[in-house]
Amino acid sequence: MxxxxxxxxxxxxxxxxxxxxxxxxxxxxxxxxxxxxxxxxxxxxxxxxxxxxxxxxxVDDYRPPRWPESSHPQQFHLDVGVPDLDVAHQQVLADGAKLLDDGGGTRGWRIYADPAGHPFCLVLERPPRST
Known part of the structure; x- marks a missing residue:
């Protein structure tokens, strides 16, 4: 290390x-x-x-990524696990995020841009399966 x-x-x-x-x-x-x-x-x-x-x-001359365009690549993104995707969706929009991809409404994730344009995902946390 x-x-x-x-x-x-x-x-x-x-x-x-x-x-x-x-x-x-x-x-x-x-x-x-x-x-x-x-x-x-x-x-x-x-x-x-x-x-x-x-x-x-x-950064004075900051240029935000433009998902999914490769001319301004995302460079990184964060996956954020949430218990309720709809509630989290409303909260991040209220805080200034922009929806980029709704995941088709059934995929359990959505992609957003933060206020500076960095992509991040909200991912629905699934309860562990009982065996």
Whole structure:
């Protein structure tokens, strides 16, 4: 092993605003003090409730991905498990997400863009099967 993953960094035009979007989606604390990095107008973090960290880096000439076009590839995406897809759908739209693909309405997932254009999926959590 060479090292431990510290965080996933997303380029964006407004770091704190995007951190707050993901805070509404995942829970956690925006811009909690951390010895690994300094916070600034161009750098924000989200320490999620699950312990994972997302970081948001301001980029002046930011160009968002355009799913599914390869001229502006998605570069990464997050899958977020939810117990109720319809409720989660309404919540992320209210928080500024844009629906990209409704999964045909029956697939158990939907694809969205966050306010900066990064794709992410809401995936319906299925209860474990009893044996």
């Amino acid at each position: 060479i090292g431990d993953l510290q965080c996933v960094v997303l380029d964006c035009p407004e770091p704190v605003s995007l951190a707050r979007f993901y805070q509404a989606l995942l829970g956690g604390t925006v811009n909690r003090g951390d010895r690994r990095w300094a916070l600034s107008d161009e750098w924000a973090t989200l320490h999620t409730a699950s312990g994972q960290v997302l970081a948001f880096q301001g």
